[in-house]
Amino acid sequence: MEITPVAKIRTDFPTKFGIPRQSGITANKSVIVFEKPFRSDDAIRGIEGYSHLWLIWEFSEARQQSARLTVRPPRLGGNTRMGVFATRSPFRPNSLGLSCVRLIEVRRGTPDGTVLIVEGADILDGTPIYDIKPYLPFADAHPDALGGFGENIKSDITEIRFDCPVPDDLNGDKLETLRQILLEDPRPHYQNDSKRVYAFEFADRRICFTVTGSTAVVTEITAN
Numbered sequence: 001m002e003i004t005p006v007a008k009i010r011t012d013f014p015t016k017f018g019i020p021r022q023s024g025i026t027a028n029k030s031v032i033v034f035e036k037p038f039r040s041d042d043a044i045r046g047i048e049g050y051s052h053l054w055l056i057w058e059f060s061e062a063r064q065q066s067a068r069l070t071v072r073p074p075r076l077g078g079n080t081r082m083g084v085f086a087t088r089s090p091f092r093p094n095s096l097g098l099s100c101v102r103l104i105e106v107r108r109g110t111p112d113g114t115v116l117i118v119e120g121a122d123i124l125d126g127t128p129i130y131d132i133k134p135y136l137p138f139a140d141a142h143p144d145a146l147g148g149f150g151e152n153i154k155s156d157i158t159e160i161r162f163d164c165p166v167p168d169d170l171n172g173d174k175l176e177t178l179r180q181i182l183l184e185d186p187r188p189h190y191q192n193d194s195k196r197v198y199a200f201e202f203a204d205r206r207i208c209f210t211v212t213g214s215t216a217v218v219t220e221i222t223a224n
Helices: 148-152 173-183
Strands: 007-010 029-034 051-058 098-112 113-119 129-136 158-163 196-202 204-210 215-223
Touching: 148 158, 158 173, 173 196, 173 215
Parallel strands: 158 215
Antiparallel strands: 007 029, 007 129, 029 113, 051 098, 051 129, 098 113, 196 204, 204 215
């Protein structure tokens, strides 16, 4: 079977490090731009009646030459192997990802035609989207579901401190998203060096930070 992207997503995450590990845990806004064959209001007629959407997309930076049966989740320290189908690792037989996002707006009349503004995507900028489906609360929500080993892994970071000026364009929603990313601790779980400076790109900025105890300290914010 051959599949064709129906859209691409524009996000504030140009590199893999720093992307939220799951969808819906940050308030970052993203734009879904449809490919020309699907750039028609007919294709999304009725979508405004839904508050959330499922996105099926490709881990385009993690394509595999051969299938892996087990992977080593970073949140388990990077040494424990789990079955690939028991994880959300990007290293998958078909490199497909699944994310639930909140639909904020159907924006018409842009240079790219009608686009979707969504919140909470955990996806690299420019990622191809293969399908969009509505989230149905009566069928998709399971409050009594078990979270497996992932449910017991919590971030040690509880406080964020800025030891550098915060640019004006990072205030508001983007600053809150940055705080949420850091509170989730983007570092591999096995790295805990208080002297090491980590860096990731977000919203056209390079964010440098250290972690001491339970505090993430942003030491520098520079333009890309």
